[in-house]
Amino acid sequence: MSEVKIVAYLKPVCGWSQGVRAVLQKYNLPYEEKDIINHPEYREEMILKSGQPYSPCVEVNGQMLADISGEELEQWLVMHGIVQKDDRPVDVPLNQPCSHEHPPEAEVKLQWW
Template sequence: MAEELKITAYLKPTCGWSGGIRAVLAKYGLEYEDKDIINYPENYQEMVQKTGQPYQPCVEIGETMLADVSGDELESWLVQNSFKVAGPEPEVPTDSSCTDEEHEEMARVAQSQPVEISFKPQQ
């Protein structure tokens, strides 16, 4: 069944919830398209349009959309739909947000990146 289904995951590049989704998809050996909703605003807009809500992660499996879902919730759905484990147990939490340390690292990286500002003349 898994081979027939296209899987699209709307995720943040670094996020505890998104990491949990990636870990569960790896555990079940499922190939998927990882759509970055932070660096590609069009992916975020697509997610909101498809789900009718702004929260992530969201995972589309065939015609089923799991919106604002945790790794644990995704795994429950996979089990209920007869998917079989094909990989190792996740090494990251599948039911939590980023740690304080991860948030601090993201803030540090964001502060170290140059910001480009442009002004349009008023008419």
């Protein structure tokens, strides 16, 4: 495997961001993490580079992978020969939304007249 440069635009707490981190750690790939929540300038940079506002975004050797899950990142890395497929499981889901993006439980609201 040749030298790879990875910049990951992630949220500190998010299912999809956790999935991306898990894949990068699984394959022991060094990466620069840019926190788009606590550093608005990184979010602006991500939007300029990716052309859209959704995260995570991962830049691999200058190629931007926009709005990508850990599952999709792993497939891309294998397809482009950056890593060889490893079936070891990781300890977090690779394709799960942020907790605030889960659909709400059905609520019954009663109006009392």
